[in-house]
Amino acid sequence: MKKVVGLEGSFAIAEAVRMANTDVVAAYPITPQTHIVERLSEMVADGELDAEFICVESEHSAMSACVGASAAGARVFTCSAGQGLELMHEVLYIPSSMRLPVVAVAANRALSAPLSVWCDHSDAMAIRDIGWVQMFAENNQQAFDLTVCAYKIAEEVLFPAMVHIDGFFLSHVIEDMELPGDEEVAAFIPEYKHPFTLDPDNPVSMGCYAPPFIYSETKKAQEVAFESTKPKILETWKEFGDLFGRHYLPVEFYRMEGAKIALLTMGSCSETAMLAVDELREEGEDVGLIRLRLWRPFPFKELRDAVKEVGLLVVLDRAVSFGMGGPVCSEVKSALYDQRKKPNIVGFIGGLGGRDISVDEFKYMIREAQKKEKAIEKGEEIEAEMIGIRE
Amino acid sequence: MGIEQEDLFAPRLVTTEENFAPGHRACIGCGEALAVRHVCKALGKNVIIVTATGCVEIISSLLPQTSWRVAWIHTLFENVGAVVSGIESAYKVRKRKGKVPAAKEVKFVGFGGDGATTDIGIQALSGAMERGHDFLYCCFDNEAYMNTGIQRSSSTPYGAWTTTAPVGKKSIGQMTWKKNMPEIAVAHRIPYVATASPSYPFDLMDKVKRGVETEGPAYIHILSVCPTGWRSTPDITIELGRLAVETGTFPLYEVINGEYRLSVDLPELKPVKEYLKKQGRFKHLTEDIIEQIQARVEEDYMRLREKVK
Numbered sequence: 001m002k003k004v005v006g007l008e009g010s011f012a013i014a015e016a017v018r019m020a021n022t023d024v025v026a027a028y029p030i031t032p033q034t035h036i037v038e039r040l041s042e043m044v045a046d047g048e049l050d051a052e053f054i055c056v057e058s059e060h061s062a063m064s065a066c067v068g069a070s071a072a073g074a075r076v077f078t079c080s081a082g083q084g085l086e087l088m089h090e091v092l093y094i095p096s097s098m099r100l101p102v103v104a105v106a107a108n109r110a111l112s113a114p115l116s117v118w119c120d121h122s123d124a125m126a127i128r129d130i131g132w133v134q135m136f137a138e139n140n141q142q143a144f145d146l147t148v149c150a151y152k153i154a155e156e157v158l159f160p161a162m163v164h165i166d167g168f169f170l171s172h173v174i175e176d177m178e179l180p181g182d183e184e185v186a187a188f189i190p191e192y193k194h195p196f197t198l199d200p201d202n203p204v205s206m207g208c209y210a211p212p213f214i215y216s217e218t219k220k221a222q223e224v225a226f227e228s229t230k231p232k233i234l235e236t237w238k239e240f241g242d243l244f245g246r247h248y249l250p251v252e253f254y255r256m257e258g259a260k261i262a263l264l265t266m267g268s269c270s271e272t273a274m275l276a277v278d279e280l281r282e283e284g285e286d287v288g289l290i291r292l293r294l295w296r297p298f299p300f301k302e303l304r305d306a307v308k309e310v311g312l313l314v315v316l317d318r319a320v321s322f323g324m325g326g327p328v329c330s331e332v333k334s335a336l337y338d339q340r341k342k343p344n345i346v347g348f349i350g351g352l353g354g355r356d357i358s359v360d361e362f363k364y365m366i367r368e369a370q371k372k373e374k375a376i377e378k379g380e381e382i383e384a385e386m387i388g389i390r391e
Numbered sequence: 392m393g394i395e396q397e398d399l400f401a402p403r404l405v406t407t408e409e410n411f412a413p414g415h416r417a418c419i420g421c422g423e424a425l426a427v428r429h430v431c432k433a434l435g436k437n438v439i440i441v442t443a444t445g446c447v448e449i450i451s452s453l454l455p456q457t458s459w460r461v462a463w464i465h466t467l468f469e470n471v472g473a474v475v476s477g478i479e480s481a482y483k484v485r486k487r488k489g490k491v492p493a494a495k496e497v498k499f500v501g502f503g504g505d506g507a508t509t510d511i512g513i514q515a516l517s518g519a520m521e522r523g524h525d526f527l528y529c530c531f532d533n534e535a536y537m538n539t540g541i542q543r544s545s546s547t548p549y550g551a552w553t554t555t556a557p558v559g560k561k562s563i564g565q566m567t568w569k570k571n572m573p574e575i576a577v578a579h580r581i582p583y584v585a586t587a588s589p590s591y592p593f594d595l596m597d598k599v600k601r602g603v604e605t606e607g608p609a610y611i612h613i614l615s616v617c618p619t620g621w622r623s624t625p626d627i628t629i630e631l632g633r634l635a636v637e638t639g640t641f642p643l644y645e646v647i648n649g650e651y652r653l654s655v656d657l658p659e660l661k662p663v664k665e666y667l668k669k670q671g672r673f674k675h676l677t678e679d680i681i682e683q684i685q686a687r688v689e690e691d692y693m694r695l696r697e698k699v700k
Contacts (some may be wrong), residue, residue, distance in 0.1 A: 015590060023481060023484045023485060023488070023490075024477060026473075026476075026477060026480075026485060050484070050487065050488060052481070052484040053484055054476055054477065054480050054522070055474070055522070056473060057514060057515070057517070057518030057521075058514060058515075058518070059472060060470060060473070060515070061472070061473035061476070061514070062473075062517055064467065064470035064473035064474050064477065064515065065474065065476045065477035065480070066477060067466055067474060067477060068441065068464070068466075068474035068475060068476065068477025068478040068481070069472065069477035069478065069480055069481035070477075070481075071464055071474075071477075071478065072439070072478040072481035072482060072485075073481060073485060073490070074476070074477075074480070074481035074484065074485060075493075076477070076481075090467060091466070091470065093469060094466045094467065098466070103595050163607055185612050198439045198462045198463075198464055198478060199439075200436055200437045200438060200439065200461065200462050200496075200497055202462075203436075203459065203460065203461050203462040203463070204462060204463075205452055205457035205459045205463045205464075206463065206464040206465070207452070207464050207465035207466050208452035208453065208454045208455075208456075208457060208465070209448065209449055209453060209454065209465070210452065210453075210454045211454075214454050214455070218454075240490035308544070328568055345501055366677055379559045380581065
């Protein structure tokens with residue numbers, strides 16, 4: 001039985017983990033992820049969730065324990081943020097290489113130094129190449145829905161999956177959302193059964209080492225398998241939509257009908273961007289919004305289709321790739337490079353370390369990008385402007 | 392102990408089953424491979440072994456081959472304690488939920504070298520011991536980073552030559568004393584801690600059986616002679632292991648629920664020099680440094696004896 005409730009993003013995720021009947025949670029507290037682990041600890045303490053909660057001594061051990069538990073056949077979950085994701089960085093490659101369907105949530109946070117516990121996407125960008133299915137949520141409903149879907153996707157494609165939620169903006173904000181019944185979610189996510197587990201009755205060797213004569217083949221196999229996850233992701237989201245009425249796509253739109261100018265965003269600031277689009281539409285601009293839902297595997301086709309009629313694409317990054325500009329913008333550019341007809345692309349960087357991005361700033365980005373179009377057409381190099389900087 | 396006539400007794404007392412298969416890629420005279428073999432005999436089949444990156448992992452798991460006839464996993468260098476925690480927790484909850492038969496017997500064991508245990512992996516191991524997971528951890532201590540080419544670790548003994556603690560005009564090699572990892576394990580107040588050596592195979596196997604049967608964390612520190620890194624001849628691996636014990640350099644003992652017990656109680660220790668002089672890594676040591684080492688060994692041995700009631 002579904003019900004409408006007011007829930008904090010962190011609690012919404014804990015509900016998804018509980019409804020998925022997760023076996024093992026291994027996590028280490030870090031702001032702004034703490035409410036998720038606190039809520040899960042309560043659920044285990046109250047017997048609402050029959051799981052082993054491993055209070056590990058670091059994020060490195062959190063992911064390592066998840067790897068071990070997943071290899072032993074358990075459904076596992078962890079969550080982290082910022083420095084924590086960086087500390088577990090080395091381990092993040094293991095479940096994707098060993099095909100273990102670990103599910104994780106990242107409450108996105110800036111990276112030190114200087115210390116900042118607030119949101120940006122620096123942590124997410126640092127782990128873009130780890131071979132996990134990765135998706136971004138914009139609100140608490142999506143955080144819940146995508147986490148539920150992450151279990152099903154991960155276990156069907158045998159790759160780990162991560163849901164990115166913006167630290168504080170989602171993790172600490174209470175919103176109305178629809179919670180499905182436990183039994184509906186249980187029916188949606190079938191019992192997990194990995195084809196190979198660590199079992200004395202059927203001993204296997206996992207994590208053998210590969211000299212040059214075979215390492216490349218293992219990576220080729222991984223890449224082919226990872227690329228082939230997309231149909232399953234689409235299928236899962238479609239099935240979820242049919243059952244629960246909320247539909248997700250690798251690239252989603254807002255008022256893109258007839259849009260000649262498009263903003264491209266990821267995460268919670270997309271909702272602010274929608275307001276900016278509304279205002280600009282009222283002012284007569286043919287503006288729409290493209291939201292990247294699926295970050296890995298990268299939705300090349302969907303993005304190319306999305307910008308077919310777009311003349312100017314404005315990309316917002318919440319991270320800096322030092323000496324390179326915005327990482328999302330550079331990926332978008334590379335995704336469109338092969339296209340005969342492609343929009344002019346202008347990147348902006350903003351919202352670092354928890355700074356708000358206002359409606360006016362989104363409008364500013366559009367206006368500034370329009371001014372830069374002439375220079376782009378002349379072939380001039382356009383640097384990503386960092387918005388809202390006090391100089 | 393029966394060690395003097397092992398060849399007469401061994402076939403009757405030890406299983407001929409090799410769960411760590413022959414044909415692995417260890418160096419000639421490797422004390423670590425021998426220790427792993429004995430440990431695996433003692434563990435039997437109902438086990439899941441987690442191995443850290445290091446010599447044991449690379450000699451046993453070159454794709455597409457494996458030396459492991461038991462369930463085995465390797466992931467990284469410093470995380471054995473955490474991986475074994477995850478596996479143990481997975482079985483615990485899956486048994487509780489009826490996904491695995493409750494009566495199914497599975498033991499959880501971590502393997503690491505001295506680097507993986509006393510240096511880079513000490514945090515994960517400490518966490519696993521503190522949380523009280525039901526597992527046995529075996530440290531195969533060959534006293535340096537042998538897999539990467541004989542670099543010093545915190546378990547390298549004082550005065551030993553290594554490639555990162557080289558002997559020079561201003562250096563005698565390792566300038567620090569060996570970290571006492573078994574005592575660190577004891578400080579966690581876990582129910583079982585022991586030291587062992589493949590030169591005393593029955594003692595080693597007994598300890599492995601006791602450790603793995605112990606409910607809760609168990610830790611066994613196994614001195615593993617490394618001819619490659621110790622610059623010793625491969626034919627004296629067993630002898631060197633015995634000398635380490637007989638000189639008091641590496642005493643064999645158990646700590647069961649906090650109670651110390653010497654496995655080999657020596658009324659008189661052989662001079663440490665007898666142990667050192669057979670190893671090229673100590674060949675540069677002068678008499679006064681050997682005396683320092685002798686004094687330290689005696690002091691440590693007396694401290695240990697005082698703990699035995």
